[in-house]
Amino acid sequence: MSDVSEAAVRPVLSMRGLRKHFGGREVLTGIDLDVLPGETVALLGPSGAGKSTLLRCANMLERPDGGSVWLDGELIGYEQERTGLRALGERRMGRQRQEMSMVFQSFNLFPHWTALRNITEGPRHVRGVSREEAEQTARRLLDRVGLGDREDAYPAQLSGGQQQRVAIARALAMRPKLVLFDEPTSALDPSNVGEVISVMKELAQDGVTMLVVTHEIGFAHEAADRVVVMAQGGIVEQGEAREVLDNPRTDVTRAFLGLGARA
Numbered sequence: 001m002s003d004v005s006e007a008a009v010r011p012v013l014s015m016r017g018l019r020k021h022f023g024g025r026e027v028l029t030g031i032d033l034d035v036l037p038g039e040t041v042a043l044l045g046p047s048g049a050g051k052s053t054l055l056r057c058a059n060m061l062e063r064p065d066g067g068s069v070w071l072d073g074e075l076i077g078y079e080q081e082r083t084g085l086r087a088l089g090e091r092r093m094g095r096q097r098q099e100m101s102m103v104f105q106s107f108n109l110f111p112h113w114t115a116l117r118n119i120t121e122g123p124r125h126v127r128g129v130s131r132e133e134a135e136q137t138a139r140r141l142l143d144r145v146g147l148g149d150r151e152d153a154y155p156a157q158l159s160g161g162q163q164q165r166v167a168i169a170r171a172l173a174m175r176p177k178l179v180l181f182d183e184p185t186s187a188l189d190p191s192n193v194g195e196v197i198s199v200m201k202e203l204a205q206d207g208v209t210m211l212v213v214t215h216e217i218g219f220a221h222e223a224a225d226r227v228v229v230m231a232q233g234g235i236v237e238q239g240e241a242r243e244v245l246d247n248p249r250t251d252v253t254r255a256f257l258g259l260g261a262r263a
């Protein structure tokens with residue numbers, strides 16, 4: 001039954017030979033990365049390593065210069081034609097992009113909308129979900145992120161941690177195949193970090209498929225299945241989360257973890 005098990009582990013996200021340069025500078029040097037269904041992968045590495053660019057190339061907010069991105073077996077951003085690959089237009093790419101939600105460092109909630117409306121707007125107008133159903137889902141998600149009593153609050157009335165939890169609920173409301181997080185706690189007051197991390201840990205436990213750029217080693221240690229470490233546009237180390245974090249093999253990882261270089 002080997003083809004059954006192979007089908008069962010088809011990656012949700014798959015990158016092959018992904019390359020990107022800005023001007024003369026190679027920022028992604030040929031990345032191969034898979035995220036399996038239900039997996040939480042923590043993407044670590046120093047500032048400038050190319051982590052944000054990798055996420056932005058995953059959903060084609062940034063066009064890669066080479067290589068390919070597959071979501072659940074579907075090529076992203078291009079279609080195969082007889083003569084080769086052809087770039088998809090914005091509309092079709094937008095449809096693919098909806099399958100991946102992104103959570104940013106700076107929440108990006110609409111300030112003049114309530115928490116509830118920030119969450120329902122995408123499903124209603126992009127996915128065509130009815131208002132009633134969108135609100136029902138949004139309330140369930142607000143409950144899930146611990147904000148069941150704040151649906152009428154505007155972003156300015158919420159703390160940074162609460163706003164980020166609304167942003168996470170908004171991301172989930174689109175029923176994405178994958179959620180991409182780019183340093184979701186980096187802009188928060190330290191006292192707000194824990195509440196966001198604990199929501200993310202619950203999502204990881206619930207089997208939400210996530211690729212998370214983070215400096216929160218505790219999160220990576222407790223919630224990630226796998227850790228991938230990047231430096232200078234390439235992957236320098238990866239493996240089972242605790243294995244990598246407890247026994248880092250490269251100086252890049254050791255430095256990132258605040259350990260000295262090996263003697």
Ligand SMILES: Nc1ncnc2c1ncn2[C@@H]1O[C@H](COP(=O)(O)OP(=O)(O)O)[C@@H](O)[C@H]1O
Pocket residue numbers: 022027045046047048049050051052053054
């Ligand atoms: N739009 C851009 N134009 C030019 N250079 C960029 C752009 N985006 C990122 N870079 C450069 O690419 C490198 C990697 O950036 P980034 O992906 O943001 O790294 P990280 O998220 O790991 O800190 C950095 O040197 C950055 O200055």
Ligand SMILES: [Mg+2]
Pocket residue numbers: 051052053182
């Ligand atoms: Mg970044």
